[in-house]
Amino acid sequence: MSTQTPTLNEIVALAKRRGFVYPASSIYGGLANAYDYGPLGAQLLKNIKDAWWREFIESRQDMVGLETQIIQHPETWVASGHVESFNDPLVEDKVNHKRYRADHLIEAWLKKQTNPPKIDVDSLNLEEMAELIKKHKIKSPDGNPITQPKPFNILFETHLGVVEGEKDKVYLRGETAQGIFLNFKNVLDSTRVKLPFGIGNIGKSFRNEITTGQFVFRTFEFEQAEIEYFFNPKETDWQKLFKKWQDDMWQFVTKTLGVGEASLRWRRHSNAERSFYSQETYDLDFKFPFGFKELWGLAYRTDYDLKQQAKHSGADLSYRDPYTHETFYPHVIEPALGISRAFLMVLVDAYKHDSTGRFYLDIKSDLAPYQVAVFPLLKNKPELIKKARQVFDKLKGDFRTTWDDRGNIGKRYLYQDEIGTPFAVTIDFDTLEKGQVTVRDRNTTKQEVVAVEQLAKYLADKFKQT
Numbered sequence: 001m002s003t004q005t006p007t008l009n010e011i012v013a014l015a016k017r018r019g020f021v022y023p024a025s026s027i028y029g030g031l032a033n034a035y036d037y038g039p040l041g042a043q044l045l046k047n048i049k050d051a052w053w054r055e056f057i058e059s060r061q062d063m064v065g066l067e068t069q070i071i072q073h074p075e076t077w078v079a080s081g082h083v084e085s086f087n088d089p090l091v092e093d094k095v096n097h098k099r100y101r102a103d104h105l106i107e108a109w110l111k112k113q114t115n116p117p118k119i120d121v122d123s124l125n126l127e128e129m130a131e132l133i134k135k136h137k138i139k140s141p142d143g144n145p146i147t148q149p150k151p152f153n154i155l156f157e158t159h160l161g162v163v164e165g166e167k168d169k170v171y172l173r174g175e176t177a178q179g180i181f182l183n184f185k186n187v188l189d190s191t192r193v194k195l196p197f198g199i200g201n202i203g204k205s206f207r208n209e210i211t212t213g214q215f216v217f218r219t220f221e222f223e224q225a226e227i228e229y230f231f232n233p234k235e236t237d238w239q240k241l242f243k244k245w246q247d248d249m250w251q252f253v254t255k256t257l258g259v260g261e262a263s264l265r266w267r268r269h270s271n272a273e274r275s276f277y278s279q280e281t282y283d284l285d286f287k288f289p290f291g292f293k294e295l296w297g298l299a300y301r302t303d304y305d306l307k308q309q310a311k312h313s314g315a316d317l318s319y320r321d322p323y324t325h326e327t328f329y330p331h332v333i334e335p336a337l338g339i340s341r342a343f344l345m346v347l348v349d350a351y352k353h354d355s356t357g358r359f360y361l362d363i364k365s366d367l368a369p370y371q372v373a374v375f376p377l378l379k380n381k382p383e384l385i386k387k388a389r390q391v392f393d394k395l396k397g398d399f400r401t402t403w404d405d406r407g408n409i410g411k412r413y414l415y416q417d418e419i420g421t422p423f424a425v426t427i428d429f430d431t432l433e434k435g436q437v438t439v440r441d442r443n444t445t446k447q448e449v450v451a452v453e454q455l456a457k458y459l460a461d462k463f464k465q466t
């Protein structure tokens with residue numbers, strides 16, 4: 001079995017060919033950096049979100065969920081610091097005026113050097129980037145000189161109502177996290193939570209990214225699943241809690257999503273890179289086809305956000321301990337996952353060839369868009385179709401089941417391998433005569449004869465083992 005990381009082109013081609021991801025607005029020639037999820041992609045995306053929600057919200061006694069608005073009161077983003085400093089370093093090609101992120105051009109330049117200087121690009125400030133660009137005469141990808149880096153705010157602005165003006169200016173949220181802080185008091189007042197506890201929020205966020213072009217890795221519109229875990233810093237050791245979150249995140253990626261540990265690493269932010277309000281930040285990076293990049297951020301944001309939102313809104317966002325009656329602002333640890341990146345990771349990690357060169361998607365059965373495919377051996381035999389329909393109807397209540405009667409069985413297997421369906425069930429003349437079906441395993445291609453009566457249990461047992 002080959003476990004080599006596929007190229008991004010291979011992933012993009014598979015995603016389009018099999019209906020995971022399509023370029024958005026393609027009948028109009030496409031819209032830069034925008035993607036729609038096709039029938040299989042939408043299901044996979046939902047399965048990842050459901051798994052996250054189940055693991056971090058439903059199955060924990062110390063967590064609750066929220067679903068908050070994309071557009072909140074605009075002061076939210078002034079309070080959070082996004083209006084002032086949600087910036088990326090912008091440079092422009094002096095000849096054709098194409099725009100780039102300065103740090104990305106420096107990274108690309110470093111990769112091309114035989115003896116690259118040791119530079120932590122993520123920690124560079126604007127002046128340091130400007131100096132490097134000048135010293136090494138770093139050019140645009142078209143070989144032209146570039147301007148000095150300057151801050152570019154990536155928060156999306158829009159207007160509410162019919163009149164356009166400063167008064168109606170609002171923002172599409174740049175993160176789902178602020179919706180949690182805005183509702184902190186509502187949750188305290190309406191539920192029975194007590195510290196330490198967390199609030200999860202999942203949904204679309206928007207960033208006017210300068211550099212894009214790595215498929216769904218970095219897009220203008222994307223999904224996040226974020227948690228703010230609130231605690232009393234006098235009672236809870238933040239370092240232990242931070243470590244526990246690292247373990248929980250690792251467990252979700254390796255066990256629940258089934259991703260290989262060799263493709264994962266932790267990266268600690270340097271002091272220069274870390275946001276000023278954060279006391280500790282780590283990224284859980286995945287080895288994407290373009291290198292190790294951030295999948296999931298973990299930050300200790302202290303009481304910064306609650307205090308900021310309280311200051312700007314005038315609301316009391318403090319916590320009163322029900323036993324000691326002490327009143328204070330809780331601190332938070334924030335695990336912030338990009339769902340679109342988790343989706344890309346699952347596809348990349350599942351992309352496999354066996355020793356014969358056969359390609360298959362090794363997706364965990366919980367996540368696979370379809371878990372079982374039902375094939376009638378021949379489509380012009382009504383008695384086979386009838387029996388296959390009965391099997392299909394029986395399975396579809398318990399499993400995500402698909403039907404395929406096109407082409408020969410070998411082609412149907414290849415198709416199901418490509419979309420990651422763990423099992424294919426063929427209904428043939430033995431089904432009619434002996435009540436048996438053939439079940440074929442996606443990963444091993446081994447086939448087993450199973451009694452129709454035992455089929456649902458057989459599949460459920462197999463899924464438990466994976």
Ligand code: GAP
Binds near residue numbers: 177337
């Ligand atoms: N509330 C903290 C926060 O938003 P972040 O590191 O900026 O932190 C969290 O974002 C996660 O959201 C990232 O780890 C990444 O997976 C995802 N993400 C951020 N920008 C993205 C983009 N433009 N496209 C896709 N995913 C993105």
